[in-house]
Amino acid sequence: MVKKTLSNAYILIIMALLYAPIILIIVFSFANTSNFTFRHGFTLEAYRSIFNFPQTPYLLDALKNTLFIAVVSSVVSTIMGSVAAIGIYNLKQRPRRIVENINQMPIINSEIVMAVALMLFFITFKFPQGYVRLIIGHISFCTPYVVLSVMPRLIQMDPNVYEAALDLGASPVKALFKVIIPIIFPGIMSGFAMAFTLSMDDFIITQINKGTTTGIDTLSTYIYSSQHNARGLNPFWFAVFSIIIVVVLALLLIINLNKLIKRINKERKNEKSF
Amino acid sequence: MKSKIKKLLKNFRITRSAFSYPYILFMLIFVVLPLALILINAFMVDQRLSFGNFISLVQDRASLPTLLTSLLVGLVTTITCLVVGYPVAYILAKRKSGRIIALLFILPMWVNFLIRTLSTRAMFEALGIDLGMGTVIFGMVYNFIPFMILPLHTTLSNIDKSYIEAAQDLGASPSIVFLKATLPLSIPGIISGITMVFIPTISTFAISQLLGGIYLFGDSIYSKFNHGMYGVGSVMSLIMLVFVIISNVFISKVNKGGAARNLW
Numbered sequence: 001m002v003k004k005t006l007s008n009a010y011i012l013i014i015m016a017l018l019y020a021p022i023i024l025i026i027v028f029s030f031a032n033t034s035n036f037t038f039r040h041g042f043t044l045e046a047y048r049s050i051f052n053f054p055q056t057p058y059l060l061d062a063l064k065n066t067l068f069i070a071v072v073s074s075v076v077s078t079i080m081g082s083v084a085a086i087g088i089y090n091l092k093q094r095p096r097r098i099v100e101n102i103n104q105m106p107i108i109n110s111e112i113v114m115a116v117a118l119m120l121f122f123i124t125f126k127f128p129q130g131y132v133r134l135i136i137g138h139i140s141f142c143t144p145y146v147v148l149s150v151m152p153r154l155i156q157m158d159p160n161v162y163e164a165a166l167d168l169g170a171s172p173v174k175a176l177f178k179v180i181i182p183i184i185f186p187g188i189m190s191g192f193a194m195a196f197t198l199s200m201d202d203f204i205i206t207q208i209n210k211g212t213t214t215g216i217d218t219l220s221t222y223i224y225s226s227q228h229n230a231r232g233l234n235p236f237w238f239a240v241f242s243i244i245i246v247v248v249l250a251l252l253l254i255i256n257l258n259k260l261i262k263r264i265n266k267e268r269k270n271e272k273s274f
Numbered sequence: 275m276k277s278k279i280k281k282l283l284k285n286f287r288i289t290r291s292a293f294s295y296p297y298i299l300f301m302l303i304f305v306v307l308p309l310a311l312i313l314i315n316a317f318m319v320d321q322r323l324s325f326g327n328f329i330s331l332v333q334d335r336a337s338l339p340t341l342l343t344s345l346l347v348g349l350v351t352t353i354t355c356l357v358v359g360y361p362v363a364y365i366l367a368k369r370k371s372g373r374i375i376a377l378l379f380i381l382p383m384w385v386n387f388l389i390r391t392l393s394t395r396a397m398f399e400a401l402g403i404d405l406g407m408g409t410v411i412f413g414m415v416y417n418f419i420p421f422m423i424l425p426l427h428t429t430l431s432n433i434d435k436s437y438i439e440a441a442q443d444l445g446a447s448p449s450i451v452f453l454k455a456t457l458p459l460s461i462p463g464i465i466s467g468i469t470m471v472f473i474p475t476i477s478t479f480a481i482s483q484l485l486g487g488i489y490l491f492g493d494s495i496y497s498k499f500n501h502g503m504y505g506v507g508s509v510m511s512l513i514m515l516v517f518v519i520i521s522n523v524f525i526s527k528v529n530k531g532g533a534a535r536n537l538w
Contacts, residue, residue, distance in 0.1 A: 007361075011365055011366070011375065014362055015378065015379070017416070018379065018382050018416065018419070019382060021390055021393035022382055022385060022390065022393065025396075035399075035400045036397065080296065080297050080300065081297070084296070084297030086290060086293045086294075087294025087297070088297075090290040090294075091294060099294060099298055102301050102306065105301075105305055105306070105309070108518060109309075109515070110473060110477035110492070110518055112478075112479050112495050112496060112511075113309075113312070113514050113518075114305075116312070116499045116507060120308060120311045120315060120508070121304070124311060136304055139300075139304075140301070143297065143300070201386050203388055203479075204479050207479075208496060220388050223388050223389070224480060227392055227484075228484060231399070232399055233396035233399075237392070241392070244385070244386070244389060245385050248384055249381070260377075263373070263374065264374065
């Protein structure tokens, strides 16, 4: 009993430490102070300041860029990755293993090395600065995750289903669209969600490949460039960070709600059967 | 033309592996070739093959201390993550609801690390704590501990319970059971955890700079490239690559099934 309380307390403490910065930022965004006190009591002043803060237009611009890059690169990587997964699945064993290893490269390699390698590549072959570099960069680290999330679906799929469709007279193309794609569709969707979040969240590859003269900033690079030399955090940023945190966590919850409910139900069933 | 397309469609079953070719081409151009360029650049000075970049790295007064600081910060962070994270994973593995609580441990990771790091810095500043080595290590542990907890949790919850029961039946005390059965069986998870914390810590960019003005290996790779020193920067990237390759060989040797790789 004592042991259980102790271990619960330990988990709670670590969890509290992990969530402290996020939660405190949200709580004190209603205080309109920089030093984590409720000197002015509860107020929405920090949120009101967003409407006339001098940095707001730049922030909105950065948000637009972030969304644009995320949409383009996640759509391209979802299509390319899903098609590639079907292809890789049908490769012979030896080439398949090689391709799967190449696929792992951007995932296991440290991001900074991938970023400077891309920068060197773009400079060597004189790619135009700006969106092209950023989108290519984002596609290159998002697609492997799409492949990885589609692959298990293909492996689980009964190959006879596809053969049956062909035997029943479906053309291979029809069988692809009516049999294979519906089966792997959940994998495609979770790959897309993953690619989109990874692209939105990226900082290192964007920061290094955005170029200094283009003036393109995404949310993360804008936050970095306006804050990395600053002391203290303006209440404005408390409000902005809180909005971003809440939006990200809400989106995550919505995307994973189905999975989570299924998992909880399963766990409950397991508990009952014991 | 039409008959050609028809023929192509007919052969579709055999050529389905061709679906992977565009992606393979893309990866060769935008992932493999850039890395090859790093390798070439590391051995090039003024378009001639030489070890000059390695020599200037060793002679550079700032680079070697940066490497040593990075290794130190990486080591302390990894040990702290292991010591703090192992009990968490151990407790969660024993609970039936552990998997869901483990998800709660990764949830904050989805908030951009810059936002979390800047929030942490604002907290330190409000508390009057001086930014320095201590705050850097706190920030690193805070950022990377989920990478330690997750593989550990996977390995610990996959341990066959009959080993533990057998040890208990044979009269081992709880601490002996842990030392002689649970701990050795969880070594694959420990090793994945260690490499998944250590490599990102030394190669991370911006965290240490924001939390204590300390430049680690990742920051100095960036500043070398930013100042046009591509040769030396490439050598440093190459060193980082060697770290990554060694750790991955290590991981794949330890868990042949490759279970604990699944982060997301």
